[in-house]
Amino acid sequence: MDIIKINNISVSYGDNKVLKDFSMGIKKNGITAIIGPSGCGKSTLLTSLNLMLEENGGSFTGEILFKDKNILSYPKNDIRRMIGMVFQKPTPFPISIYKNLTYAPVFYGIKDKEKLNEIVKNTLIKTGLYDEVRGNLNMLATKLSGGQQQRLCIARALTVEPDVLLLDEPCSALDIKNTANIEEMLLELSKEYTIVIVTHNLSQAKRISDYTAFILDGQLVEYDETEKLFTSPSDIRTKQYIEGVYG
Numbered sequence: 001m002d003i004i005k006i007n008n009i010s011v012s013y014g015d016n017k018v019l020k021d022f023s024m025g026i027k028k029n030g031i032t033a034i035i036g037p038s039g040c041g042k043s044t045l046l047t048s049l050n051l052m053l054e055e056n057g058g059s060f061t062g063e064i065l066f067k068d069k070n071i072l073s074y075p076k077n078d079i080r081r082m083i084g085m086v087f088q089k090p091t092p093f094p095i096s097i098y099k100n101l102t103y104a105p106v107f108y109g110i111k112d113k114e115k116l117n118e119i120v121k122n123t124l125i126k127t128g129l130y131d132e133v134r135g136n137l138n139m140l141a142t143k144l145s146g147g148q149q150q151r152l153c154i155a156r157a158l159t160v161e162p163d164v165l166l167l168d169e170p171c172s173a174l175d176i177k178n179t180a181n182i183e184e185m186l187l188e189l190s191k192e193y194t195i196v197i198v199t200h201n202l203s204q205a206k207r208i209s210d211y212t213a214f215i216l217d218g219q220l221v222e223y224d225e226t227e228k229l230f231t232s233p234s235d236i237r238t239k240q241y242i243e244g245v246y247g
């Protein structure tokens with residue numbers, strides 16, 4: 001079942017049309033990787049899915065369905081809650097670890113202290129941070145290591161029980177060990193959540209994703225099971241890209 005359906009969208013910033021007549025479905029659960037050269041529209045696609053596009057000065061025509069309902073028919077705050085986003089550079093709030101994780105739940109109306117404690121604990125466990133930070137929850141989150149900060153940002157997105165996690169190159173600022181940590185965590189999370197990850201790291205897409213979409217110049221060139229796309233791509237441009245001819 002597709003949790004998100006993108007039907008013939010075109011996305012522009014002013015006169016600059018970035019995604020052209022773009023359609024794709026995103027399956028519930030599992031990991032979908034988005035690959036393609038710099039500037040092809042990957043980040044634009046992600047921001048279209050949680051309605052951040054407008055805030056970045058963009059707009060779209062066509063239709064995006066979330067759980068079979070037009071995404072524009074949901075209150076924006078609901079979409080932001082149900083479709084979380086994590087960026088390339090870790091962006092913890094400059095407040096304590098604990099408050100990073102209670103910020104959104106409090107915003108959405110949870111006041112009960114025990115419930116909040118439970119959310120903090122559960123999201124730290126899910127992101128593998130619990131043992132590392134349990135004694136230091138009042139520490140400033142910006143003092144964590146880069147990899148820990150990124151896991152905290154993923155934990156923060158999980159505090160409001162989203163359905164979908166959009167990750168825009170979440171590992172590109174991290175070393176191999178932290179990247180491996182995050183990949184392992186994403187594989188675990190993908191049993192419960194739908195994960196869409198933009199990555200320049202083709203081995204990463206191969207390692208962790210179930211489906212891969214290759215975008216070139218604002219158009220979806222090929223979208224298939226990861227195994228198939230990387231071993232026997234149907235389009236010559238996909239073959240060239242994964243062989244490193246461009247991008």
Ligand SMILES: Nc1ncnc2c1ncn2[C@@H]1O[C@H](COP(=O)(O)OP(=O)(O)OP(=O)(O)O)[C@@H](O)[C@H]1O
Binds near residue numbers: 018036038039040042
């Ligand atoms: N906020 C914005 N305002 C105007 N133009 C933008 C904006 N964001 C992106 N663009 C333009 O849209 C096009 C696609 O950009 P986008 O960031 O989606 O590419 P990308 O595939 O994510 O690239 P990268 O791999 O470098 O992150 C580029 O030409 C870019 O200049």
Ligand SMILES: [Mg+2]
Binds near residue numbers: 042043044168
């Ligand atoms: Mg980008």
